[in-house]
Amino acid sequence: MISTVLKSVLKPLAVTGSLVLALNTSSVFAISVGDTAPDFKIPRLESKGMISLKQYRGKVVYVDFWASWCGPCRQSLPAMNGIRKEFRKKGFEVIAINLDEERDDAMEFLKEFPVAYPTALDTSGKVPEAYGLVGMPTAYLVDRKGKIHMVHEGFKKSDFEPLKKEIKTLLDQK
Amino acid sequence: MSKISFVILISVLFSSGCSTVKPWQRGYLAEDVMSASADPLRASLDNHIYFSKEGSSGGGQSAGGGCGCN
Amino acid sequence: MKKITALSALSAAALAIPSYAEVAPEDKELSYRYSSYQEEDAPRERTFQGSLERYQIDVHQLGYRTPIGDSWYLASELQYESMSGASPTQTYKNDEGESVLLMSGASIEEQRIDVKVAPKKYFKDGTAGGLLAYSTENDYESIAVGLDGTLEIFDKHTTLIGSMSFSDDTISPTDPDLDEARSAADGKKKSSFSIYEGVSQVINKYSVLQVGVGYTSLSGYLSDPYKFEDLRPGSREQLTLSANHKQFFSVLDGAALLSNYRYYNDDWGIESHTLDVKWSQQFDISHYRLIVSPLMRYYTQTQADFYSLEQSPPDDQFNSSDSRLSTYGAVTFGFTSEFKFSQWSLHFDWQQYYSREDLALFDASDDEAPALVNFSTFTAGVDYQF
Numbered sequence: 001m002i003s004t005v006l007k008s009v010l011k012p013l014a015v016t017g018s019l020v021l022a023l024n025t026s027s028v029f030a031i032s033v034g035d036t037a038p039d040f041k042i043p044r045l046e047s048k049g050m051i052s053l054k055q056y057r058g059k060v061v062y063v064d065f066w067a068s069w070c071g072p073c074r075q076s077l078p079a080m081n082g083i084r085k086e087f088r089k090k091g092f093e094v095i096a097i098n099l100d101e102e103r104d105d106a107m108e109f110l111k112e113f114p115v116a117y118p119t120a121l122d123t124s125g126k127v128p129e130a131y132g133l134v135g136m137p138t139a140y141l142v143d144r145k146g147k148i149h150m151v152h153e154g155f156k157k158s159d160f161e162p163l164k165k166e167i168k169t170l171l172d173q174k
Numbered sequence: 175m176s177k178i179s180f181v182i183l184i185s186v187l188f189s190s191g192c193s194t195v196k197p198w199q200r201g202y203l204a205e206d207v208m209s210a211s212a213d214p215l216r217a218s219l220d221n222h223i224y225f226s227k228e229g230s231s232g233g234g235q236s237a238g239g240g241c242g243c244n
Numbered sequence: 245m246k247k248i249t250a251l252s253a254l255s256a257a258a259l260a261i262p263s264y265a266e267v268a269p270e271d272k273e274l275s276y277r278y279s280s281y282q283e284e285d286a287p288r289e290r291t292f293q294g295s296l297e298r299y300q301i302d303v304h305q306l307g308y309r310t311p312i313g314d315s316w317y318l319a320s321e322l323q324y325e326s327m328s329g330a331s332p333t334q335t336y337k338n339d340e341g342e343s344v345l346l347m348s349g350a351s352i353e354e355q356r357i358d359v360k361v362a363p364k365k366y367f368k369d370g371t372a373g374g375l376l377a378y379s380t381e382n383d384y385e386s387i388a389v390g391l392d393g394t395l396e397i398f399d400k401h402t403t404l405i406g407s408m409s410f411s412d413d414t415i416s417p418t419d420p421d422l423d424e425a426r427s428a429a430d431g432k433k434k435s436s437f438s439i440y441e442g443v444s445q446v447i448n449k450y451s452v453l454q455v456g457v458g459y460t461s462l463s464g465y466l467s468d469p470y471k472f473e474d475l476r477p478g479s480r481e482q483l484t485l486s487a488n489h490k491q492f493f494s495v496l497d498g499a500a501l502l503s504n505y506r507y508y509n510d511d512w513g514i515e516s517h518t519l520d521v522k523w524s525q526q527f528d529i530s531h532y533r534l535i536v537s538p539l540m541r542y543y544t545q546t547q548a549d550f551y552s553l554e555q556s557p558p559d560d561q562f563n564s565s566d567s568r569l570s571t572y573g574a575v576t577f578g579f580t581s582e583f584k585f586s587q588w589s590l591h592f593d594w595q596q597y598y599s600r601e602d603l604a605l606f607d608a609s610d611d612e613a614p615a616l617v618n619f620s621t622f623t624a625g626v627d628y629q630f
Contacts, residue, residue, distance in 0.1 A: 071227040071267060099198035118222050128198050134399070153368075154267060158314055193448045195401065196270065202450050202492040207500035208582075210524035210537050214429075215277050215305045215625070216580065216593065218321060218360075223281065226598075227617065229545050229568050230508040230516040232458045232485040 030132035033149065037063065037142040038130040045098055045106060046121040057146055059091045060170040064139040066126055067099045067108035068156045073137050076155035081115045083164060091144070097122055099136070141169045253382045268317050268366035275307035277625035283329065283617050286347050290614035294332035295345030298617060302326045305625075315366045323358035325381075332615035334472040335565040336555035337547040343553060343612035350471065352418075356381035370395040375409065386413040387460065405442040405456065411435060411513040425469045432465035450492040453566075458484040467564070473557055474564045475548065482510040498526040502537075513549035514569065517605070518542070520576070533584040539595075541576035553611055567615035573603025 031038070041052040053061065054140065064080060066073040077096065084094045094117040098106040103121060110119065122128070131140060134153065141150040141163075150166055195203075202208070211217070225231045283298035331347045338344050358382055364373035375390035390409030395405065413434040417426040442456030462480040486506040490612045493499045508517040520541035527534040548569040552564035557563040559579060578595030599616040 065198065067198060069204045073268075075270065101199075101201060105201075123200060125196055128196070133197055136200065138197075148189055155271065156268075156314055184460075192401070192445060194399075197448050198402070199449050203446065203452060203490075204493060204523070205498050205500065205526075206533065207498050207526050207537075208452075208490050208492055208502075208523040210500065210535060210580065210582075211502045211504075211522060213591075214319065214536075214625070215275055215307050215321065216591075218323070219277070219279055219303060219305065219621075223621070227599075227619070228508075228516075228543060228574070229514045229544075229548070229570065230482075230484075230510075230518070231454075232440075232460055232482060233484045233504075233506040233508070233518070236403050241438060 011145065031135055031140070031151070032147055035148050035150065036146055037061075037140060037148050038109065038127070040127045040130070042097070042099075042120045042122045044101070046170075047124060048109065050084060051120050053095070053142070053146075056093050056095070057124055058144055059093050059152075060077065060087075060144060061142040062092070062094045062139055062167070063142060064137065065099055065131075065133055066096055066137050067145045068102075068105040070136045071171060072155040073109075074113060075162055076139070077113045077115055079155070079160055081117065081146045083167065084117050086164075087167055087171060092167055092171060093099060093117065095120060097127060099123075099125065131161075141166060144173060257487070261395050264443075268311060268315050268364075269309070270311055271629045272310040273307070273629050275305070275309075275625065275627040277303075277305040277307075277623055279305070279621055279623040280301040281619060281621045283619040285363035286330075286332070286345060287614050289592065290343060290612070291345045291347055294333065294349050295351055296347065297329055297351060299327060299329035299331065299551070310361070317364050317366065319360075319362045319364070319472035321358075321360045323356075323360075325356040326353075327356070328353045331470065332567065333470065334474075334555075335360055335553055335567060335613065335615050337553040337611065341610075343614050344473065346431075353382075354381055360471075369397075369400075370403075373475045377411075381426075382611055383416055384413065385416075386411060387493070395576075401441040401446045405440070405444060405454070407440045409436075409438050413464075415469065425472075425474065426612040427470035428465070429465055434462065434466060436460060436462045445576070452490045454488045456484075456486050458482075458486070462529075468566060469564060471564070473554075474566065475559075475562050476564055477512065477562055479496055480510055480512055484508050496525065497528040498525045508545075512569070513547065513551075514545055515606075516543065516545035522580075531585055533582075535582045536579060537581065538579045539576070542573070542605070543599075544573040545571065546604070546607045547571040547609075565606075565615075567613040567617075570601070570602045570611075570613045570616070571607050572601050572606060572613060572616055573608075574598055575603060589627040589629075591627070593623040594618045594621070 010170060015079065037053060039053045041050050044051050053063070062080060066077060078097060080094050084092060096115065096119045098119060099122050100106045101123060106121065139152040140148050141152065143149045149170055152163065261579035267358050270531050281299070281301040283300070285622040286298060288296060288561065300354050304324045307320065309317065311317050311320045328351050330351055332345060333348050334346045335343050360377045362373060362375045364371050371394045375392070375394045377388040389407055390407060392407035395404040406600065415429050415434065420426045420430040438458070438460040440456055440458040442454055444452060444454040446452055460482040463478060466478065467476040468474045483566045484506055486502045486504065491501045493501065502524060504520045504521040508516040518541065518551045520539060522539040524535055525596040548564065550564060552563055552581060553565055554563070573598060574597055576597045578593065581591065582595040583590040597620070598618045601613050601616065
């Protein structure tokens with residue numbers, strides 16, 4: 001009795017599953033290494049005025065998308081603060097773009113994890129859309145010519161050293 | 175018969191009325207209140223109690239770690 | 245074993261699935277919970293024999309979770325339970341149509357130890373995990389293994405969930421020479437195979453829905469050797485259909501409505517419906533967070549085919565007067581609460597459970613089941629993340 005009920009449940013489920021699979025084509029646009037990093041002009045988070053990526057052409061830039069609710073961001077923001085301090089003079093900058101729906105949540109987070117580098121706010125979601133962001137957090141390491149050198153998803157303690165190496169390589173480029 | 179309608183109902187729920195939620199729009203789903211039922215020690219104890227005191231079992235948990243509560 | 249379609253090849257021991265994409269947690273966590281479970285006394289006016297004092301159980305749970313390397317996480321739990329009290333041995337209907345309850349004599353005192361270890365590997369789009377569980381008490385031993393996996397598809401809008409487990413138990417009733425049932429059960433085995441398949445779907449920014457199908461097959465000695473006139477089939481097949489929904493509400497500092505429905509059916513004739521609803525309310529006061537979650541659960545089941553209140557049924561027939569196999573309904577009221585600050589989390593939970601013949605939604609009969617129990621539990625605990 002149970003096996004017939006089970007079959008009558010699993011067969012339609014399998015059929016429906018494949019149908020949904022076929023019908024739901026996911027948007028697979030995502031920026032890749034070598035592409036030019038899309039420019040943006042968005043309001044700053046902690047101070048007045050706007051910030052754009054073009055302003056930093058000639059520097060090595062780490063564009064970091066974060067939100068107050070993203071667990072790994074509690075590690076990544078302070079970690080990047082340390083790295084930026086070390087390489088700032090050589091021409092390294094971090095732009096942390098916050099994607100919280102409420103600005104207050106972002107400010108609360110920065111109170112707990114303050115950073116010295118520029119932070120920006122994009123509630124519209126247009127910038128992460130342009131970058132084809134797939135998961136939170138994601139960061140894009142941009143070289144001095146404005147091209148994407150690396151897409152870094154998530155953040156673990158073990159990412160620290162390999163990331164520093166990549167930044168050093170880019171800083172040594174002209 | 176009712177099992178088949180259950181499956182159809184759920185499939186309809188899935189394919190319709192679902193909106194695209196971008197990765198940066200997952201903040202509400204990540205809220206603490208949304209995982210208030212996910213405490214593993216609480217779930218472990220509740221399942222053990224209901225398994226021992228009622229005639230049904232299962233519904234998402236493994237059958238492992240049985241006890242002499244026939 | 246019945247043939248199962250390819251979809252069920254994805255399987256394992258499912259742990260609670262969070263509503264957002266899973267990332268390997270980076271923190272270690274140590275947890276302790278103390279719970280006290282207390283059953284109400286058996287009804288004096290219906291109890292003909294034995295002790296009225298039902299179960300009182302103290303449970304200590306110790307949990308330890310830790311990341312291992314970059315993408316592994318290990319969850320473990322140790323449970324120590326100390327139990328005392330009497331339990332029903334038989335219920336039968338007398339000539340006046342009333343149910344007579346026989347309880348066991350002097351209160352027993354038993355301990356049980358349970359260990360669970362569950363490693364999990366995190367991939368870019370999913371997880372794969374295992375479970376090893378061992379439980380031992382003076383009259384029962386159980387070992388179980390399981391595998392589980394999740395896979396995120398459709399830009400992480402949909403998560404496929406599967407789990408599978410096997411268990412192998414051995415029964416050794418206390419005082420096996422006391423009666424025939426106990427000596428017959430001594431050394432007997434019971435084994436089970438269980439699978440669960442589920443799909444979790446992000447509906448919109450505020451809600452998630454998970455539906456699932458579960459199947460369990462049990463075989464071996466399934467009767468209760470401590471009860472009179474208790475002979476059950478040597479196999480049992482169970483099916484569950486379940487749906488869990490979570491909805492966020494911007495009430496005060498945040499709230500969520502968490503609901504679960506489970507349909508159950510087995511080949512012993514038992515059919516049940518379970519609905520539980522919880523409202524989880526958050527309060528943030530400077531660096532402190534309090535989450536209070538009142539909850540309610542309703543349960544209704546129909547009786548097993550061989551459930552009867554006959555005092556002396558034929559020896560070769562399946563029969564049981566265990567109230568847990570009768571037609572009844574049950575309601576639970578209670579709450580869970582959590583108080584968080586920096587790396588600490590304090591817990592306090594309380595629940596009251598009532599079960600009654602007339603709370604059943606379907607097939608309610610006029611037969612009394614005085615062994616139906618009411619109980620209350622409270623839990624106090626602490627978690628520390630480091």
